[in-house]
Amino acid sequence: MLSSIPEVSSVAWSSMITGQNPGAHGVFGFMDLHPDSYKMKFPNFSDLKAPPFWDLWHGKSVIINVPSTYPVHEMNGVLISGFVSIDFEKSIHPKSLIAPLKDMDYRLDVDSQKAHSDMDAFLKDLDASLEARIEAYRYLWETQDWQTFMLVFTATDRLMHFLWDAYEDKNHKYHSLFLEHFRKIDQAVGEIDSRLNDDDLLIMHSDHGFERLDKDIYISYLLAEQGFLQFKQDQDIALNNICYGTKAFALDPARIYLNLKGKYPCGSVDVAEAEDILRQLENLFQSLEVDGRKVIRDVYRKEQIYSGPYLENAPDLILVGADGFNLKASVKADKLADKAIFTGKHTQDTAFFIAKGLRDENIIPDPLTVSDIKQIIEKARS
Ligand SMILES: [Zn+2]
Structure with missing residues (x-):
């Protein structure tokens, strides 16, 4: 199943x-x-x-x-x-x-x-x-x-x-x-x-x-490293302190949200550029490799897998990890790939x-x- x-x-x-x-x-x-x-x-x-x-x-x-x-x-x-x-x-x-x-x-x-x-x-x-x-x-x-x-x-x-x-x-x-x-x-x-x-x-x-869990992969670290995610200077690294200029952010385990103008307090993405950013993100995730292995099994757009009256609350992209890769959104991570206490993953x-x-x-x-x-x-x- x-x-x-x-x-x-x-x-x-x-x-x-x-x-x-x-x-x-x-x-x-x-x-x-x-x-x-x-x-x-x-x-x-x-x-x-x-x-x-x-x-x-x-x-x-x-x-x-x-x-x-x-x-x-x-x-x-x-x-x-x-x-x-x-x-x-x-x-x-x-x-x-x-x-x-x-x-x-x-x-x-x-x-x-x-x-x-x-x-x-x-x-x-x-x-x-x-x-x-x-x-x-x-x-x-x-x-x-x-x-x-x-x-x-x-x-x-x-x-x-x-x-x-x-x-x-x-x-x-x-x-x-x-x-x-x-x-x-x-x-x-x-x-x-x-x-x-x-x-x-x-x-x-x-x-x-x-x-078996081989590696935890921190999606927010990747987004920050690639310039999609930015935080206010001199403030804690926290979702709450996202600044204008952020194109996308993530929630656990690997739900990606475009930082849309009008939807979020520091939204900076126009509807007109949303498609372009989604494509850039899809390419980024699909090509991501760690230890010579593909990290992301699938990248879904919300319309592909969800339907119903609450679709607009859905993340814009949803990632499923490849075998052994445990995707996480934590913004505190200081590296892309790590291994914590867990040895098994969903x-x-x-x-x-x-x-x-x-x-x-x-x-x-x-x-x-x-x-x-x-x-x-x-x-x-x-
Ligand atoms: Zn569990």
Whole structure:
């Protein structure tokens, strides 16, 4: 299965639960800009512009740990939001479940900060959060009268970012712990499967794939080096301090925005020159090489991959990295290519989709993307 573009969880899950592309659901990345400014904001569930499937489908739903569903809203069933969830009470619907979940030591997310200082403590936390998540699913499976049940495991993502090297290297200190975490999830999946009736539909899927991270590539560094991005003198290097003369800037992971006149406070690009600048940028990205390898797999214009009423909020260009290259927008970077703590990175084209109980496989489109899942389930049910 293909992930969303970009292949980040907020975009992929928003696409999955609405069955729409970012141009229709309005979530283009983890961060976005306040209108008419370079100030960042954090889009949350209230910014999602299309309804999630549980507001449309008949019957009760139990939804556990889907990213970007915070703060929870009134709905028919149970919603426990996934990362980024800040306040426990605003993460649980209905409120009557707050106490039983606290009793289970339910955690909204693992503490990834721990991985930077104490990997053993991080892995312990990872395990405890998985145990509690499984306990919560069992409790809700048995106590709720539901039609749709959705459970997301997110600690696998953290594990693969920090310890992909441990997965690849059998002699790595954490190799067996890495595999053990996945075995526990396999067991939970097996347990869920054993609870199903003959006419139930079971779907397992990821929001993106994973692979080894060779290099982090700082797109904003490239834009600054090539003169497209400029900052006010004597001020912090920050998106907020972009100066007039900037032609383009980037938001994570690799969303490129033209600094258009009239749209941004220091906008300097006329609509008439936009096409020319887009072409220059496309050439720059398509020809970019590091260690003799092509860095960017694809450069998309927004109209190529998005459609819908929120298209104008979309970045003008969206880049997908080639194998091993992790694209980042951070303006603070002092070099183009670097290697930080992460050893694993997302992939756009190796997400997975497995279905059991689907009577007609022809309802699976080819190619299959994460935004198709909702419709597959709807077709299977009709
Ligand atoms: Zn991730």
